[in-house]
Amino acid sequence: MLTLDKIYHASYVLKDVIRKTDLIYAPKLHAGGKIYLKTENLQVTGSFKVRGAYYKISQLSDEEKRKGVIACSAGNHAQGVALAAQKNKIPAMICIPDGAPISKVEATKSYGAEVCLVQGAYDDAYEKALELQKEMGYTFIHPFDDEMVIAGQGTIGLEILDQLPSVDAIVVPVGGGGLISGIAYAIKRLRPECRIYGVQATGAPSMFNAISSGKKEALESVKTIADGIAVKRPGDLTYDLCRRYVDEVVTVTDDEISTAILALIEQQKMIAEGAGAVSIAAVMFGKVPVEGKNVVCLVSGGNIDVTILSRVINRGLLKSGRSVDMTIELVDKPGQLKDVSKIIADLGGNVVSIYHDRADVDTDVNACLLRIVMETRDFEHIQQIREAVLQAGYKII
Structure with a gap:
């Protein structure tokens, strides 16, 4: 049986092995609540x-x-x-x-x-x-469905209460459920009014489905950039603990996860893997209530492959309106490219790449397609550029 004594004992055993990770205030991630990051991405081995x-x-x-x-x-x-x-x-x-x-x-x-x-x-x-x-x-050594493993993960709950005694809610990534089970058990025993929210990827919602339906069923497949929480079936022990101690489980998309990873890089100078950023994504995209509350988002890991990171950043830029791909139909005559470029430059857009195609079968004989990839500030900026291009008489495909 999992007990609070075991979690305290785990904390004692681990004190000379692991790092008591910092709790960092992150006001830019959401304007409505006081958001803190529990930085397990900076833990020994880069994960909780x-x-x-x-x-x-x-x-x-x-x-x-x-x-x-x-x-x-x-x-x-x-x-x-x-x-x-x-x-x-x-x-x-x-x-x-x-x-x-x-x-x-x-x-x-x-x-x-x-x-x-x-x-x-x-x-x-x-x-x-x-x-x-x-x-x-x-x-x-089971990764999540073991009371000793869960007790070890529960030590994070003890640290959070020590670092922020007035915590109102904790948002936790969920794969098999070992992490949230340990934290939820510890928190609910010591501060029962604190809300515990679990977050899964929409491409791997095993615990979300189990809590919603009241029964555990294995997913046929999982597909998400959050590989650390891509689990087809929740554990037996973790399911029971989540059902008893977790207030709600929500899901976030890969695009939302990518945006969260990008926000952590830009605003907090911090690297998180997909699984580690789902808690941030849930807060940023309004999946959990945070208004006027002290909310801790657990950044569970930072072990992201650099090749994946570059793709994630690109997806995050697109999702946040920081990058746009625009295809414009032009008449094939001198000066067209210059005029379009001037419109974009005057409005502060930065052209990254251009592809000019005269041979598209769906265009008029004397027409051509201009594909432009540009850096922008946000979606409002993109709309300003689109409207200016249209007002100048050009057709956006």
Whole structure:
């Protein structure tokens, strides 16, 4: 059984292993409430996962430690288990979905763990880990559906109450549910009036569906940039805890997540992975009530692959009106490109790229298409440029 004593004990065990991450005030993310960021993206290994993994491994018997441990993970739990195993001087095997960011795979290897890449999503890696456990006799370290792991994650709740005793709401990313279960249990026991909100990606809403329908069912597939919370089925223990202690679970789109990642970079000078930014996205896009409240958004991890980050930034720019792709039909005669460029420049738009096409089959013989990608300030700025182009007699496709 999960108890408050176990969470306090986990906090004691972890005090010399993990970092007590800062709680940072972030007023620009939402004007209506006082928003704080619990920066687990700055944790050892770049994620909260080391808390639960280390506490679980620390409580194993000597015989279990001799056999070694095995885990399955999209990347962050892998690093937590690998580091915990290294510090306890025991062997570790980690099964990771082959679509996980390369940076997470390499980081796991750097802690001395053996990595087994598994084709598919987290749940496929889970099945492979169970298979290897039976074959090799490892001790399985579950990423979320384990009371010791949940107790380790619950130490974040204790830290938040210590850093902001007047907290009114905490917004937490949800994959399998281990993180929010631990935090919700601790918070509701110590400050029951505090609201706990869970956030999932619309492409992986396993806990959202389970709470809404009242029953756990595995998703056929998951698809989201938030790979750290791309879980097909919530845990049995975590589902029960969420149902009892979590006030609401909401979802955010990949575009909203991208916008949140971009906002953290620009406004807070902070890198978050997709899973870590869903709490920010929920606040920015009004998925949870924050008006007049002290709200903590948990930034659960920062291990984003740099190649994905560049694409996410581009999506975030489009979603926030900071970038626009405009195609204009012109008459193929001298001066047209110059005139269009002048309109954009006079209104403060910055042209990034231009593609000029004379051979489109859907245009008139003497017409051509001009595709312009430009940097803009916001959607109002885009509309000003569109109206000026139209007023000048040009046709926007």
